[in-house]
Amino acid sequence: MNEFPLSLTDVRALALIVGHRSFRKAADELGLSASTLSHLMRTLEARLGIRLLNRTTRSVAPTAAGERLLSRLSPVLREFALAVDEVNQYRDLPSGTLRINASDQAARVLMECALPTFLQRFPQMSVDLVTDGRLVDVVADGFDAGIRLGESIPQDMIAVPIGPDIRFITVASPDYLKTHSYPLTPDDLLRHHCIGIRMPSGKPYRWEFEKHGQSLVIDPKGQLTLDNPEIMADAAISGLGIAYVPERVASRSLADGRLVKVLEEWCPPIPGLFLYYPGHRHIPSGLQAFIEVLRECTTANVENNEA
Template structure:
């Protein structure tokens, strides 16, 4: 090793690998991409080894970069925990609070929790990320995540909010006119369905249950979308049968623009949870957010 790197350089390197993007890492660190490139050149020069493979279209770690990142994640996590613990001696929560959430969870927070939280704790910078991916919140530097209960890792502390949720099959009266209404999930094979593309790129298989019998259907359809709001609109426009969270479709159901199909095959499931690691120190800002969440919802 030719030169000892500083903490800022190491944090920059970790952010680049988390995002696999100089631009997104620069946004997180509030610097320009050119500044971030200079920081990386300085780090690699100081260490005397290349850490990243970079092309115009891709970014990946070298073997040295992978090994450094594997050790660095634990070091930075422990350092952040120590710094957060030190802030407990202050009077009020402060610093950045990063939460990864789905769009539905973010909407609930923005309606019921965030306005009061920001008014009560102006020293906290709230970073609410809704990129749709099921991420490892620890590996990607989040303080907490928000997901449906079935998607929360078992080693996390989870706080439930928002009540039960239900996925339902819906269609517009104009689509159903002249067609046989499906009576079982298997009947969907004879209909035009609006398919759901997951963040991974794979199609989502619709899941149904009745009296303990579970059925998973890879539905047919010529239209595939990846946004719940667009899926509901497409169904309301008569383009096919959709499978969505009932809360998302409720305004259309209330107006009669959509109707629920296979109702008895769509039982409620545990709703949204805010979750965070149980083995780490809970930062004061997160503790304050959780307390407000419990009181508000």
């Protein structure tokens, strides 16, 4: 009988290469050299008699056959991981790796309490935290959970709040406002230098405002476009224009007077950060433990703010 041409190790390696779009990153996660991993994939392609990956000097991407193979075998990988996790339920403490996808801001929130507490409490657990500006498919990309603003989470996910509502606000430096008219409505921004926001997709972000049930969406113009809220706040401090950033990002500069709020009454709070995960499958023990730690940290943060 011929040897089966595909192993679970082959499937995981292929999935990591496609997920990272990189041999080097996939090899690092597998504890191999990039050349070894490349050789393994060429051997696999030879056994199957079909090309699975398109390689260039700068990138790697799946062929149609590679995509099809992964789409059929990804559930096998997930079931394997769940089977191992169910065995781990018999341990006193959860073990393994928890993979989380989050925005930069969400990752900073986790660093304040949840991650240090979780890793100290569960020494047999490790966390692979991937920061990504785009909203990824956590199931297809092999993550246990994601963290994003509530309004961005797909409806078929279970969402756990991990923080209070947030506000996006418009801010400018006092010096800028001394030499430019003070905006009274969002429409006034069209006559100002505004610091644009570029989304991970490359598209510009349109600023959203609301007051007394009236919603306005503005496509502001300016000479500068950025993709990082902290740098946007710095640019506003330098007098380069009006920025639209999370209030949390600008809090210190607002407190010391380097920035001031404009159009504050047009900037209501919106649902804050949520951890989300698919509800149609078994929840890994590590994720269950992490959710409990998140809830503890969220409760403690609320109590400290009320004190």
